Amino acid sequence: MTLIAPNHIEGQTGRLLTQESAEDQGADSGKYLVKAGQVIYSKIRPQLNKATVAPSDCLCSADMYALSFRDGVDTRYAVYYILARPFHTFASVLSARVKMPKVNREELGDAPWLVPPLDEQRAIVDYLDRETCQIDTLIAEQKRLVEMLKERRQAMIDHAFAESSQRIQLRRFIEFLTSGSRGWGDYYADTGDVFVRIANLPRGSLSLGGDVQRVSLPSTVYEGQRTKLKVGDLLFSITAYVGSVAVVDQEWVDSYVSQHVALCRIDRSALDSKFTGYFMLSTEGQDQLSQGAFGGTKVQLALDDIQALRVPAPPLDKQRQIAEHLDRETSRIDILIAESERLVELSQERRTALITAAVTGQIDVRQEG
Template structure:
């Protein structure tokens, strides 16, 4: 019968760090902000601090500790790590970490896998406290978590098995992500092929539009549960020209000149001018009669000169995006000015030729997006498979001495 114990009986929770304490004040150590805390090869150990700079206001840890993010959504994202190879054997990092130090009867790798298991994550999520967006897993949850504790040798066998299976699954995930990146290149190639036709006349964007403007300042403070759509950079996809609606906010827009100046209409082309420079989207029925943020340029195509989707594809082409990015890095300037956008030169075939090219591009990019969706679904299922294997192994649902990953 495998013993089940409270986690605090086999690991010290948030203990002091003797190795940290023994270092001289000018000794170097590893520094881990939350963005550096990732499982496996994604862990960023390259940040270095001297001890005196992190003696107060930071969490201390040492080689062999298991770090468990305590704040949402990082906890639910299963980003716990076993740290080894720290500079001088010690480190400091964000205060949003629980530190678990396994004792002699508990293998550190096994304990790490327990923190990645479905029961640990779901039960921890249910016990979070605090305001929305700042909820945290309490110390008591971690200390009192019921841990299945097989003999040490079996813990090591389980960890070896999960290490091997995780490597296989991670390899498949990396391959799918690489394939997804290749689709990005294919998309760019499709757009460039249609737009960079030799002999096409070219014109500056300001001569093809009736309005070029950007959003008003300070409207982020007007966000409300209801109101008019408020399109931000977050809503402009890096791939394609369809706006993303999942994080679309709304504002109680005041009437007046600013509302009228930045009001969106179907067919307006939106361009990111501060982050993800050159990302483009086209306003549709879901985002019409809204407003854009100050970090987004709004272009209103002249229907006598170009189609909205043609303008969007042209702004998305690699020569234009490269030029925009180059403009954004000049001198001390951060981001693009409206002048940078309005003076971009793009090809302008006849409206009939634009229609034909847009139809071909829509079909080609739709096929690419279908492939992308399939790859993303495969990645999601691989993550689920890895967590299912971990959960089955640490909860005793499988015997790792007789089970192969392919059997699961």
């Protein structure tokens, strides 16, 4: 029997329904028994915009509701209505009123519904099936393009290090290696020094970014001075998203790092920071980081694992040449990826707007046919 979970459902962002759940049906293992034709709806924020019609009897996870509708409601129309903005807004408000970020099952039954005659519901469904199919095709094409561009980017990085070259342990080039101080969450503030967290490390490039967290340190705190960043420092994620690597530029100088980030300062007269960073993004480099992370009982890197990394060390001018080449070429690919991802985002927004307009009567689907 198929198991349905929120991530398996495509979606965008009077009491008319009844609800059935695992508790009602005596199911175990936190799974719901769903009948063919019922609407499966994700109850967990931020996945409140995911719904589908069960194609057959199946199981779904405890993060879902199985919804049955009264006579006069086409279940396909119900799915589109759930995906529209008014219902999503209503569900989001409900999810914020309970301790856990999820929709309250009892209150969900009081959701506001606009239910036109059954023949009009079906006309709306037919119209939206046609229009969203075209949009979904465009989205799928752009997502495939993004994946192809990412593969091309990875192949380019791998090719730059494909030449046979001796690998030397990184410890030979390390001048200073540490992880951040613990307990600095107590010092979070709106103003103060920048505090680099794992979220600031990129997933596939070398530039720090993301939301900036600041810390205001008491005058008695000196221990963190060892973790102040300098230009060219290498940063490694060591407790989550293992494989994320960054090279510090001028914008992030004098920031501090969290306990989940390792700061590696290398001898830049022998090893170029960007060259080394790009190598760690190669398949060979990522494999080394993964092997170190899974070597113990938890997925994490120790400082000894970073020291043991084996990196190429050709002449410095060759290293810089490779780093500059990868900077230039990966930037071009990144622009194309960003453009495609933006097109996907705009298409998804258009999809939601179209569904909302159709189910709320803002467009007459009979004239659009």
